[in-house]
Amino acid sequence: MVIESESNLDNKYWTFLENFELVSIVIFSIEYIIRSIDSFQKNKSYNKSFFGFIDLLSILPFFFQSTMGFDGRFIRVIRLFRISRILKLGKFHKSFELVGNGIYNVKKELYLTFYNAFLFSNWNMLFRKSSTI
Numbered sequence: 001m002v003i004e005s006e007s008n009l010d011n012k013y014w015t016f017l018e019n020f021e022l023v024s025i026v027i028f029s030i031e032y033i034i035r036s037i038d039s040f041q042k043n044k045s046y047n048k049s050f051f052g053f054i055d056l057l058s059i060l061p062f063f064f065q066s067t068m069g070f071d072g073r074f075i076r077v078i079r080l081f082r083i084s085r086i087l088k089l090g091k092f093h094k095s096f097e098l099v100g101n102g103i104y105n106v107k108k109e110l111y112l113t114f115y116n117a118f119l120f121s122n123w124n125m126l127f128r129k130s131s132t133i
Helices: 011-041 050-068 076-089 094-105 107-131
Strands: none
Touching: 011 050, 094 107
16 A cells, blocks of 8 residues: 555556555455355354454455445555454464563563663764764
């Protein structure tokens, strides 16, 4: 979406990005159809769930744009909600839990590191700005 706003992009990149989007939409559409059929057969309510709704909203703009010419760029942001699926993996994998515990155990050190990095970057910007005057 961000790259689409760049007007002087080579034609070969546009072609690659359009093909990549098409392949992604086909994969996500097949996944959505399989999940819908599976939930119907097992009497589950995937289509009525939050993730089912987000999955549907993530593929609909492409089909609206290709069939009706509807420009759904503003709806494409909803695709970012698919990232929340990664967070669901944390419940099932012990390694994510260990990483979370490790980060929690060193949170004071991380705060200090980020604070120092913030101060250093501000000092660096101030120094560079004053040296150009």
